[in-house]
Amino acid sequence: MVYNVAMIKCICECGVEYITYPSRIIAGRGKYCSRRCSDKYTLIKKGQRLSARTEFVKGQMPHNYKGYKFTQARPQSGIYKQIYKPEHPFATKSGHVREHRLVMEEQLGRYLRSDEVIAHINMDTLDNRPENLRVMLKVDHDKMNTKLNVHRRWQKGV
Numbered sequence: 642m643v644y645n646v647a648m649i650k651c652i653c654e655c656g657v658e659y660i661t662y663p664s665r666i667i668a669g670r671g672k673y674c675s676r677r678c679s680d681k682y683t684l685i686k687k688g689q690r691l692s693a694r695t696e697f698v699k700g701q702m703p704h705n706y707k708g709y710k711f712t713q714a715r716p717q718s719g720i721y722k723q724i725y726k727p728e729h730p731f732a733t734k735s736g737h738v739r740e741h742r743l744v745m746e747e748q749l750g751r752y753l754r755s756d757e758v759i760a761h762i763n764m765d766t767l768d769n770r771p772e773n774l775r776v777m778l779k780v781d782h783d784k785m786n787t788k789l790n791v792h793r794r795w796q797k798g799v
């Protein structure tokens with residue numbers, strides 16, 4: 642085999658002898674006889690476990706997660722801020738609690754019952770200042786919203 646004197650002989654993982662420049666080895670490249678072997682031995686296969694640092698753990702939050710998220714039950718409904726509080730007894734499956742309930746629970750010094758809802762006095766569901774919140778029973782709150790939303794098709798004539 643004729644090759645440049647600066648080149649060195651190497652043996653690929655597949656057993657084939659090949660030649661490359663030492664500078665490529667120093668640069669961390671030229672470890673395989675061909676592009677095909679390089680793909681075969683270096684590509685990440687489906688289901689392959691990488692290091693603990695790169696592995697995504699179940700229940701782990703995304704890297705840009707700020708400790709809260711916004712939620713909207715229906716397209717026309719209000720947007721609510723949810724705080725991540727997995728130790729809360731009424732937290733959702735994902736471990737979140739609506740912020741206005743947390744604020745009111747802090748004011749009252751107890752957990753809210755499931756039939757108690759928090760009304761936003763100025764109708765802004767993202768304005769969770771304590772003075773904007775009022776505890777109501779769910780039945781009373783539904784009556785109030787029905788009066789305000791008579792234009793809704795399914796609530797017409799109430």
Ligand SMILES: [Zn+2]
Pocket residue numbers: 653654655656657673674675678
């Ligand atoms: Zn090879």
